[in-house]
Amino acid sequence: MGWLSKIFKGSSHRISEGQYHEKYRDDGVWNEPSNSLDTLSEYENDDIDHAIALSLSEEEQKRAKAIENASTLEEDELLARALQESLNADSPPRENGHAYQPVPFLFSSGFRICAGCNTEIGHGRFLSCMDAYWHPECFRCHACNQPISDYEFSMSGNYPYHKSCYKELYHPKCDVCKQFIPTNMNGLIEYRAHPFWMQKYCPSHEMDGTPRCCSCERMEPRDIKYVTLDDGRKLCLECLDSAIMDTNECQPLYLDIQEFYEGLNMKIEQQVPLLLVERQALNEAMEGEKNGHHHLPETRGLCLSEEQTVSTILRRPRIGAGNKIMNMITEPYRLTRRCEVTAILILYGLPRLLTGSILAHEMMHAWLRLKGYRSLSQEVEEGICQVLAHMWLDSEIISGSGSNVASTSSSSSASTSSKKGSRSQFERKLGDFFKHQIESDTSPAYGDGFRAGNQAVLRYGLRPTLDHIKLTGTFPC
Secondary structure (H helix, E strand, C coil): CCCEEEEECCCCCCEEEEECCEECCCCCCCCCCCCCCCCCCCCCHHHHHHHHHHHHHHHHHHHHHHHHHHHHHHHHHHHHHHHHHHHHHHCCCEECCEECCCCCCCCCCCCCEECCCCCECCCCCEEEECCEEECCCCCECCCCCCECCCCEEEEECCEEECHHHHHHHHCCECCCCCCECCECCCCCEEEEECCCCCCEECHHHHCCCCCEECCCCCECCCCCCCEECCCCCEECHHHHCCEECCHHHHHHHHHHHHHHHHHCCCCCCCCCCEEEECHHHHHHHHHHCCCCCCCCCCCCEEEECCCCEEEEEEECCEECHHHEEECCEEEEEECCCCCCCCEEEEECCEEHHHHHHHHHHHHHHHHHHHCCCCCCCHHHHHHHHHHHHHHHHHHHHHHCCCCCCCCCCCCCCHHHHHHHHCCCHHHHHHHHHHHHHHHHCCCHHHHHHHHHHHHHHHHHCHHHHHHHHHHHCCCCC
């Protein structure tokens, strides 16, 4: 099954980078020249000329001083601008390799409106960014609501963020190591994702030995340890919750699927032994089977027609130190040939729904052999078996309570009812995943065969499709 690769720049959100600059102005104030004269009634007329001359002299001195102050202020502003531009030229801000030049210095005229508080900014410090003006304390991060005092900031939509706050919100984290997914050599964030669970993880985890659950195929997070089965397979704790671990535990499920077949008018008359086995025993039995098709590289079920001695799991093992399976008890089981099918073997340690779908598949192999369907191509036989597995999963998911909709019988064991009654939300999701696996299989026999068989069943029905297969060895078009 192929994995999806995702590459994007910074985030799936639209990102832009910006800078802001604080504007300074000295609060220099000077007095306006006075244009009023004191009352002169107490002066003699001959002193009026002297008073006017003195007033004009003082006025000229004030004007000269004002010009001198303005010149000094202009020099201070030019010096401040030169200093700021010098600092910017030494270390311009950068993001993804692009340098942002500072905005030219602006000085408040006293009539600018702050975009944050909608009040007049007045003289003094202010910021010019995002096509607006701000009091320094009003330009705040949309995430933490604290003022942004850094030289650079990030944006999502029309909202500014501290670069650290933006990263925490929008930069993807690895579901395995819980760290920010690093950028590649081109500065782009690259990660892997499971096509069904959408679990995101660093590409390096595909090569560092991080295990996957043998059932749901999710990668093992660093803070959660999977159970290790005796054959080296890893099982997550959620899949372990409904896992079937020995032959006796599987019998109620076997009866449930037999009822499912009876509800489809496809009762299997012969009693076919069902055995839960380890991987090694399954592989050995597969090598001794002359006929039959196998889904490599991992075979999880087998319908036997040859006489063999098979090692079956007698009692459920326990979990010991280090989350490892211990005390596996097995016994040999001698298969004798009473009909075209001698036994059905299922790999132990898989969740109930996966075990059931494998069992429904293998029981279809048994039904075809017992009903005289001979020399079918691998695509047709495996395809129609996958159709029955898919139908059983569908009935389990739709029913909700676990009672299959195809069955005409309402009887079931207490053990089976208990398993079904405790169906969790994850188990229902797991059923959808196993259906997804069947539907998206890329192999010619199991994938293409299923899609051709399912299309025929949906168009013509199951029984007409089976009749056509028996007559022609192909699916109806």
